[in-house]
Amino acid sequence: xxxxxxLARLAPxxxxxxxxxxxxxxxxxxxxxxxxxxxxxxVLAIGLDLLLGWAGQFAFAHIAFFGIGVYGTALLQxxxxxxxxxxxxxxxxxxxxxxxxxxxPATRLRAVYxxxxxxxxxxxxxxVFNAWESMTNGADGLRIPAPSLFGHVMGNDPxxxxxxxxxxxxxxxxxxxxxxxxxxRALCAVRESEHAAAASxxxxxxxKVIAFAISAVYAGIAGGMFTLYESFANPEVFGFAxxxxxxxxxxxxxxxxxxxxxxxxxxxxxxxxxxxxxMRDLLVWQELxxxxxxxxxxxxxxxxxxxxxxxxxxxxxx
Amino acid sequence: MTLILQALASGVVTxxxxxxxALSLVIVYKSTDVINFAxxxxxxxxxxxxxxxxxxxxxxxxLIFVFxxxxxxxxxxxxxRVVLHKVLGRAVPxxxxxxxxxxxxxxxxYVLKGSARLVPYTEEVRRxxxxxxxxxxxxxxxxxxxxxxxxxxxxxxxxxxxxxxxAFTLTGKALRATSQNPRAAALVGIPVRTMRMTVWGIASxxxxxxxxxxxxxxxxxxxxxxxxxxxxxxxxxxxFTSLPGCIVGGIVLGVIQNLVGLYVASNAISVxxxxxxxxxxxxxxxxxxxxxVVAKKV
Numbered sequence: 001x002x003x004x005x006x007l008a009r010l011a012p013x014x015x016x017x018x019x020x021x022x023x024x025x026x027x028x029x030x031x032x033x034x035x036x037x038x039x040x041x042x043v044l045a046i047g048l049d050l051l052l053g054w055a056g057q058f059a060f061a062h063i064a065f066f067g068i069g070v071y072g073t074a075l076l077q078x079x080x081x082x083x084x085x086x087x088x089x090x091x092x093x094x095x096x097x098x099x100x101x102x103x104x105p106a107t108r109l110r111a112v113y114x115x116x117x118x119x120x121x122x123x124x125x126x127x128v129f130n131a132w133e134s135m136t137n138g139a140d141g142l143r144i145p146a147p148s149l150f151g152h153v154m155g156n157d158p159x160x161x162x163x164x165x166x167x168x169x170x171x172x173x174x175x176x177x178x179x180x181x182x183x184x185r186a187l188c189a190v191r192e193s194e195h196a197a198a199a200s201x202x203x204x205x206x207x208k209v210i211a212f213a214i215s216a217v218y219a220g221i222a223g224g225m226f227t228l229y230e231s232f233a234n235p236e237v238f239g240f241a242x243x244x245x246x247x248x249x250x251x252x253x254x255x256x257x258x259x260x261x262x263x264x265x266x267x268x269x270x271x272x273x274x275x276x277x278x279m280r281d282l283l284v285w286q287e288l289x290x291x292x293x294x295x296x297x298x299x300x301x302x303x304x305x306x307x308x309x310x311x312x313x314x315x316x317x318x
Numbered sequence: 319m320t321l322i323l324q325a326l327a328s329g330v331v332t333x334x335x336x337x338x339x340a341l342s343l344v345i346v347y348k349s350t351d352v353i354n355f356a357x358x359x360x361x362x363x364x365x366x367x368x369x370x371x372x373x374x375x376x377x378x379x380x381l382i383f384v385f386x387x388x389x390x391x392x393x394x395x396x397x398x399r400v401v402l403h404k405v406l407g408r409a410v411p412x413x414x415x416x417x418x419x420x421x422x423x424x425x426x427x428y429v430l431k432g433s434a435r436l437v438p439y440t441e442e443v444r445r446x447x448x449x450x451x452x453x454x455x456x457x458x459x460x461x462x463x464x465x466x467x468x469x470x471x472x473x474x475x476x477x478x479x480x481x482x483x484x485a486f487t488l489t490g491k492a493l494r495a496t497s498q499n500p501r502a503a504a505l506v507g508i509p510v511r512t513m514r515m516t517v518w519g520i521a522s523x524x525x526x527x528x529x530x531x532x533x534x535x536x537x538x539x540x541x542x543x544x545x546x547x548x549x550x551x552x553x554x555x556x557x558f559t560s561l562p563g564c565i566v567g568g569i570v571l572g573v574i575q576n577l578v579g580l581y582v583a584s585n586a587i588s589v590x591x592x593x594x595x596x597x598x599x600x601x602x603x604x605x606x607x608x609x610x611v612v613a614k615k616v
Contacts, residue, residue, distance in 0.1 A: 120547075287429075
């Protein structure tokens with residue numbers, strides 16, 4: 001569990017870029033789009049899970065950092081003419097830096113206050129995306145230039161798919177290192193008991209601030225991934241509904257576990273599509289169905305699907 | 319000067335409604351530790367129930383407050399009994415129950431919004447007629463509509479009733495005991511579970527009354543629940559655990575909004591509550607009236 005992840009555990013991740021290169025030849029565009037969306041959400045959800053599931057900090061600001069990642073990546077390319085390979089890490093770092101600045105006052109707050117402060121920050125950021133028209137083009141939306149990497153022009157689903165898959169693999173590998181590192185253990189310690197963690201020599205506030213910043217970097221990377229396959233960014237994408245979606249992915253899948261978060265991401269990422277095809281005339285029902293799913297998940301699977309599977313497996317073994 | 323006075327007066331009027339919604343959030347938080355993200359949707363549902371009662375049941379305007387309050391009381395109590403009770407019972411040690419509870423209320427907000435959209439009458443934007451019509455009233459140079467006066471009077475009456483309930487009735491005292499220390503309350507024989515349901519019911523009824531008061535001033539749509547953010551801001555100004563704080567916070571926020579509209583820019587009105595929330599939490603997390611923040615003991 002602890003120490004660096006073994007090569008045997010990291011090796012399966014190589015499958016992702018391989019699949020990413022192969023699939024665009026075989027799948028219709030729509031499935032590639034769905035794949036891109038789900039992989040992007042996976043990065044977003046894993047980033048939020050580091051903060052919520054691992055460090056136990058209930059924060060809503062994630063979607064704002066995602067927005068900073070999207071607008072940052074696009075604007076660094078448009079305004080500063082940076083190539084994508086510099087623009088995306090630049091935007092992710094910017095998200096991380098803003099995350100760090102927010103975290104310093106925010107980590108003084110606990111539970112409900114932290115949730116509300118970060119909620120307010122997210123809503124404020126969305127307002128900025130709307131109001132700063134000279135940069136973001138406001139509510140009309142910003143046209144994202146097709147990014148290119150070593151001459152490979154993206155901006156559509158088949159072309160972006162391999163890179164999106166590779167980025168997901170890198171993020172998963174980084175998460176494996178992170179969660180098995182000393183910092184990963186410190187995060188769990190802070191979640192379980194701040195007093196006990198402090199007594200064992202963990203710098204509680206520092207750990208929280210770092211968790212906040214790293215989580216913001218993940219969201220920034222997800223923002224960069226978004227610009228690979230989408231050609232349009234609109235402030236509506238960064239609203240409360242989105243943060244609820246990501247939150248439900250984590251909670252339905254299973255807090256604090258990467259496999260759980262991936263399961264939740266796939267399920268809730270595919271759900272709107274399934275509903276659109278099976279409930280064609282019933283679009284108005286979507287919100288209702290979605291709410292019922294959230295409530296039922298909380299009532300019957302408090303540890304998410306992954307927790308449920310693990311408990312069943314343990315029950316079979318004994 | 320007239321402009322400022324007018325802004326202050328209309329700030330107080332809207333602030334009274336924010337205070338009501340903030341009270342509904344805070345009594346739930348104080349006694350059940352849940353941040354109710356469905357608070358705004360209960361306001362919306364309360365407004366619509368009032369509208370339907372007026373349109374289809376022919377209930378007189380004054381009584382739709384009672385009708386809608388009773389209906390939402392049942393809704394809130396049922397949500398606590400059926401959903402939250404179960405979520406609480408399934409609490410996993412080592413995992414914050416807050417997250418599960420909050421997600422459940424977010425689920426409720428989607429269910430309510432989704433249900434409201436299914437009702438044919440919500441497709442068009444609607445508006446309740448004002449409770450009182452008539453000549454505007456001049457207070458010096460300030461103009462107030464009769465509806466504004468009605469809002470303030472009803473809001474204050476509801477707040478007074480709430481205060482009397484908490485201060486003088488046995489149930490009210492039991493509720494306060496439960497929110498201070500559920501275990502000790504259970505030990506002296508207070509039915510804690512029923513108290514939680516009652517609080518959810520009362521909170522929902524408060525939100526519904528706010529909804530009917532707002533309905534003539536705002537446009538009614540299934541999305542009008544976003545108003546809850548103003549109530550959150552009001553509650554935070556007041557410290558999030560103080561009932562008088564909520565009332566002060568609501569009025570302060572109403573006034574701030576109007577002054578921002580007057581002196582800064584009209585498109586800054588919508589961002590003012592968020593800035594207020596962040597400033598208060600960064601500088602004075604206990605709110606204007608809240609006491610020192612202490613870690614809650616069991």
